[in-house]
Amino acid sequence: MSTPAPTDRLSRQEVAHLARLARLAVTDEELDLFAGQLDVILRAVARVREVTGEDVPPTTHAVPMTNVMRPDVVRPSLPRDVVLSQAPAAEGDRFRVPRILGEEA
C-alpha cells in the first residue's frame, strides 16, 4: 500500500482514470485543472518523506492502539422505515437503485 513516488507529474490520463473510478464526470478543462491541483497536493504531502528516516515506520493511525474489539453481542438494529427513509428511493421493503449495467448476475 505504498503511495507512488511523486517524481513524475500526475498525468491527465491518471486523473481521468481516477475520475472514472469515482464515477465523476470531468470535462477536458477540469482534467487540466485537477491534474495541476492534485499534483500540488501530492508534492506537498511527499515532503513528509524528506523528514522521515529509516527508523520511522509508516503509520495509518495517530494513536498507537491495537485490538479494539467488541464482544459478539446483538444490539437492536434501526427500524426499517427509518432506514429506508434515508435512501434516495425505496420500493416495498427494499432499497431501490437504477438498473445495474455491465454485469450478468
Add this chain to the structure above:
Amino acid sequence: MTDRLVDFDEVLTRYEPLIGLETHVELGTASKMFCGCATTFGAEPNTQTCEVCLGMPGSLPVANAAAIEATIRIGLALGCRIATWCRFARKNYFYPDIPKGFQTSQYDEPLCTAGHLDVEVDGETYRIEIERVHLEEDTGKNLHVGGATGRIHGADHSLIDYNRAGIPLVEIVTRPIPLTGAKAPEVAKAYVTELREILLALGVSEVRMEQGNLRSDVNTSLAPIGSLEWGTRTETKNVNSLRSVERAVRYEIRRQAAVLDAGARIVQETRHFHEDTGSTSPGRSKEEATDYRYFPEPDLVPIAPDPEWVEKLAAGLPELPAARRVRLREEWGLSDTEMAWLVNAGALGLVADTVAAGASPSDARKWWLGELARRANDAGQELTELPVTPGQVAELTRLVAEGTVNDQLARQALDGVLAGEGDPAEVVQARGLAVMGESDELVSAVDAAIAGAPDVVAKVQGGKVQALGALVGAVMKQTRGKADAATVKRMLEERLLG
C-alpha cells in the same frame, strides 16, 4: 449461447489444467462484523441494518472479537502462520450491494498465511497450499426487477436487502494447484468438501451451501502439455454446491480447450456458473474491476493477536476431520477403500452421527451407502440434502434389529420419513408396516399356502426341504411382504415336518 466443448479425456491428452480456489465462508457469529446487527438468515428485508453497516457518515465500526477468533482458528486448522500484526483495508468500488462505496477487507496483511490442506482423490493425496485466510464483510443481496426474473440482463431497476451486508466473511485462498491432470475437477471438489468438514468441526459457520454460507470462486487455466508457462485463467464466481465445483472446473477445461484449439486466446474474465445447464457464461470484465485502490482502514485499529492467545486457541482446536477419519476407520474396522467410499459419498459424518444415535457401524453404513445413496442419486441431491436425520436412520436400524419391520418394510418406512410423515416408528404405525406376528391372519395365510400347493407339500414331506422356499414366497405374497420370512419358515416347518 452454446460454447464449443472438447471431450474431457481428449483435452487431457494435450493440455495440463491448473486450478485455484477462493472460498468465502460466512461466519456463524450472532452479530455482524463491525456492528451489533443480528445475522439471522431469512429475516425480513432490511430489518438487520444500522448506521454502521449502511455506511452512514460519522458512524464507527468496531471489530467483532468472535469473528477474529474464528478466523484465527480456521488459520490454525489449516496450518497457517498467524500474523502478529495486521490491518483491515478498504476495497473501493461502486456497486449497490455495498452501501459504503467500499468493502472492509484485508489486503496485503491477512490474518493468516502459508497453510495447507491435504485431500485424497482415488487413493492419491494432493497437498493444497493455502496462500491466505483473511477476514472481510459480506455484501447485500440484489433483486433485479423487470426483464427475466431475477436476472440483471434486461432488468430496469434493482431492489436491495442489506441484511447480509456486514456479516463476517472469511476468504480462504489457495495457491495455484498444479499437476492434478484429469483429477482437477475432483481435486477441486475434494478440497471444498474437506474445507467444509473442517469448518463444521470448528463450529465457526453453519456452512450451508444452499444458504450461501460457503461460496467458491473457481479459477481454471490450461497450458499445452510440456509448456513452461501457464495459460490465462478464468474465474468462475459463486459456485455454491460441491457438485457444481466439480462441474464448473470440468466445463471450463472443456470450453477453454475448444477456444485454444481454434487458435483463439482465453480472455481473463469473471464467469458465472449455471446450475441448470452446468455451463459458465462471461461476467464483468476484469481490467477495471481490479482497480480497487486499497488503502488501510483508518476507522479500525490494527489487530495484533497475542501469541499466548493464539497458542491457547491452537491447543483448543477440536479433533480435525483427517484425524477423525483415521480414528473412526480403526474403531469401525474398515479398510482404506471402504473408508474412501464413505468419504467420497459424503456419508462419513452422517454415518458417525447415526452410530452416535445408537446404530451399529455396519447398519449405518449399509443404509447411507445403499438405500439412501440410491435415493439421493435419483433426486440429484447430496446425501446431506435428503430430508432424513441420522437419528431417524438409527431408529430405522433399531426397528429392523428388533424385528418390528423387515428390510423391505423398513424401506417403505423410509419412504414415509422422506415424505415428511414423521419419525420411522410413527410411519410404521401410521402406514401399518409392522411385521406380522403369529397372528390368525398369518396362520390362515400359511394354511392357504399349504392348501394351495399340495405338490410342493409332497416334495417337502418327501425330503426336499429346499422346496419350502416356494411356500414361504406364497405366504409373503399373501401378506404383501409384512410377514417375517424366518417366522413363516419356522411355522411351515412345524406344520409340515414337526
